[in-house]
Amino acid sequence: MSTLDVRESAGPPTISTRFALLLAVACGIAVANIYFAQPLLEEIGRDLGVGPAGLGFVTTVTQLGYLLGLLLIVPLGDLLNRRVLIPAGSVVAAVALVAVAGSPGPVTFFVASGVLGLATVVQQVIIAYSAVLSGPGSRGRVLGIVTSGVVIGILLARTVAGLLSDAFGWRSVYVVSALLMLGVAVVLGVRLPPERPGRPPVSYRRLITSVFTLTVHNRVFRVRSLITLFMFAGFGALWGSMALPLSAEPWHLSTSEVGLFGLVGAAGAIGAARAGALADRGRAQWVTGVTLTLFAVSWLPIAWLPHSLIPLLVGIVVIDFAGQAVHVTNQHLIVGVDPNSSSRLIGSNMAYYSVGFGGGAVAATATYSAWGWGAVCVLGAGFSVAALLVWAADRSIPRKPSTVD
Template sequence: MDAWRRSLLAVVCGVAVAGVYAAQPVLGVMGRDLGVPSGLAGWIVAAGQCGYLVGLVLLVPVGDVVDRRRLMAVHLGVSAGGLVLTAAAPAAWAVFAGLALVGLFAVVVQTAVAYAASVSAPGERGRSIGVVTSGVVVGILGARVVTGVLAEVWGWRSVYGSLAALSLLLAVLVLAVLPPDVRPARPAAGYADALASLGTLFTRRFFLVRGLIAFFLFASFGTLWSGLSLPLADEPWRLSESRIGLFGLVGLAGALGAARAGRWADAGRAVPVTGLGLALLIASWAAIARLPWSLWLPAAGIVLLDFAVQAVHVSNQHLLTTARPDRVSGVIGGYMVFYSLGSALGAASATALFTARGWPSTSLLGAAFAACALVVWAVGGRTVPTAPAAVTEGPEPAGAGRGVPGGAG
């Protein structure tokens, strides 16, 4: 896959996830405008995550049985409808409904990653996943900058109107620029088969270990980015929405620095990179916890946190798509179920804990999530799957998951 098409897929990912996370830097403003109590404001973000969870289970497996290029265009179009509903929402219920719909079809991200992985040569799969996945991080963190500026000038609703227009434009570009999703001939499989295959993944030890790492990884990530705007808007800083949004640039520096994780994965170093990344994630919270007294030290911690999260995330996806090259959409969708649950947990718990106990306690929670991920990796995350064994269907052989797992994908 050439660089231009990788870049287009990265933009698709960025815009898709921006719709889910754009509320983070303006939670306070949205909550006041819609009458949502501050302790429950995190559910504005969590609504999108809940829709995303449903989409991962019901929509992503479709990518294993239809042309992923056309599927991406459809998802972008429907997502635009959810963004318009959010922008025009007269009350909180409409925002929750619109963001749930946006989250449901934000799984275009997983279809894009699966498309990139499936059309790339084996020696370039990690690089393609790294570039396309970087679009996700750009969308999550870059949206904070754009949201802050737009919200301050034209109000938070303008953010969702702009994202709707971009989604429609990308739907057209995907159909015009990307080649059809041509796959090797194999026995015909339907949607029910794809769903059944997704279900079997949750019985495989290797998949569950990587999923649990993702769950705690993104619970830690969500704790930071869903809760960060609250202490920044509080005493002693009292930052405006646009200045709060600038912290997205800080995180972006760290996340893009980890784009090389794909090359490390191609070189066979995905497992040790995962362990190192989780250790760095824990360390980052020691600096982030100083936010009530400093801005510069937490900023350095944010760079480190986003570097660690991206490195672990890319490594996980590389290992899983190597294990199941025949079900790339399904395995990524199943893995991202853990991502979605973890992110929703972090978003909801961060705002509630900050309201009750303040930022130091919230930081301790984020570090605890990271420590749980490191424990999972230390106990069961240091094995490497082999694709031929992992493709095999049926019950997991006795002893699989020890050493190099047979059928552990």
Template sequence: MLDPQKPSKMDLEAEQSGGGAAALSSRERPATTLSRYQTLLFAITCAMAVANVYFAQPLLESMAASLAVAPGVIGIVVTATQAGYAVGLLFIVPLGDLLNRKRLILTQMLMSAVALCAVGLSQNWLTLLGAMVLVGLMAVVVQVVVAYAAALASPEQRGLAVGTVTSGVVLGILLARFVSGAVADLAGWRGVYFVSAALMVGMALVLHRTMPASATPPAKGSYWQLLRSVFQLYLTERTLRVRGTFALLIFAAFSVLWTSMVLPLSAPPLSLSHTQIGLFGLAGVAGALAAAKAGQLADRGLGNRTTGVALALLTLSWLPTAYVESSLLAMVIGVVLLDFAVQAVHVTNQSLIFAARPDAQSRLVGAYMSFYSVGSGLGAIAATYTYAHYGWASVCLLGAAISGVALLYWSYLNLTSR
């Protein structure tokens, strides 16, 4: 456990290169290392599961017409899904430290399929909202899988494993809108959820045959004691607080871009179609994949330097983004840089917090992702308000300011650690 009273712990590189590995006793080391094939399956699982949260965004108009819901109200569908996800982070993800992780993952995936079918079969507004809450609630299987991958990996490969699996999460987020729009054009909005349900069942069968048997979870005691320990982590684990602050800021910046970019792209003089706008997600994929190796740098004790470089790129990414109306290429460069930087910091964050407490990985990821939820929500609200009142240039200034604050915070940590 980290000692929050010792300033020397501020040096996150030392924290990663020495303390994390030392904290993993021989009793806690995984009996089975994580193969590349298993890591790939985990990444695909995460991409499929997290995509369920974002499928609805390009389908809202079709949903409203199908269920006779006012266009100004249908956006609650997205809110309901995110609310379910937030609840799951706090109340389901920590179960990975108490229950058999393999069974927990498979159960969540099958229940996700049921929830997705409920969405596709919904014939009224309230049924749809309830089903979307369940979709979000079960989608937190993503974080259980990430924690399980970290637990199965050896200390030397943990950063790489977390980076690869987290890349699947980012790919799922970025590609979900494009895929749902394409499937909806062929089979309607309900078809999107039926197809996803079938894929979740199929992947559950694959994982049932290939996923290593889960070791006995390290946590003991009741479920309520487990939940209390999640909140205690915020007080006792300094790495969680520091890395959680980074997560809040980088995902606020991420949300500022991806929430508001559709507005200038769809408005004159650009007037791009939804399909064309969705293609910008492919540019984001390139940046996310490029940052997948950030976990390896953390394994080598370079997590702190990786964070600093990535935050500098994040701040600079807003400069080309500001020229969207005069150059789409500049916008693409900005998107690639931003997604690269966010992914690099995110992977490094998780590698460091997992190394800090190998016995509490599920609880740590649930606590950490709560920072992500807060940052994403605040960024979305701030972006839409800023664009409506001050325009795109001010949105870019907002994103650069948030990114700059993260960079200044990193600089402050390094100065005080010395």
């Protein structure tokens, strides 16, 4: 661990920008693993003999594994040594990736995909640890940088998968990612700082039930997690169904071409890292209100998809900028309740993300089949307005101090 990675000050140590960028890269590499399969479904199905009905289980199994990992593994960061937990999780993810790449049939593929989703939550353990290592005055900045890596990893996963698959076949995507995850394990095993002493002991049972106890007893967590739920339902509605109209009349775009839209979203996510710095200066509520409004308004240009791609590109940049800003602000406020409980706080909050994103994608796909893209945009805007209303209602009700129970 370099002395340049963590700067000591009069208060708690602060992560350097260079080290935060390293953690962001590690998070982006890890989270991409659960999104690689989406543009590869047709090729995977043809190779493994899985029909169209069974291909839907690919994403479902991986996301279920990810949700279980958020509930069962991420909270362990508050109990175990994260300097060991993070590299170990990265190695497990690498092994699962090799198993996916070498799958001789659908059963092995589905089991390995579930384990991969479970292990991929290592990136949430990294985010929680970055919050612990940051002082209150810089936590938003650090979370903004590290979380940007997650968003960029999600958005670019489809593009990278499409390009590698076109060149070397779908199995090459998982082989390359396995090598990258081994690299993450080695680098972070060397560079992560040792645990700080003094964390209060807590039982594993109490950790894994945190999502329920925090929702009931902690107002900051409850409000911010409801915002997460509705906001990522909007994200799921967009990214879970956008390929359908893009591949239909009048565009007829290929899988690789659709994946390139992730590059546009990544540009918006990079700019949103500024939101964390504003949250450090006490502007978290202002950032939330403004960016949730932008998130809802972005559906107007997105609705032009059947007629023009230029407004769609503008809408994607705005929605990803706004969504990333809200997400960073949410995590900044949630971790601020009790930084020593960062793993259970972030893991429990991300459980809302997982349910929201998956539910939004399923609802949007069904809506598109029944009523078309205009109805999908109404649905996405409805999710966005719901998130804005949760924030506005919370601002109008007097608050009491929140703690982790």
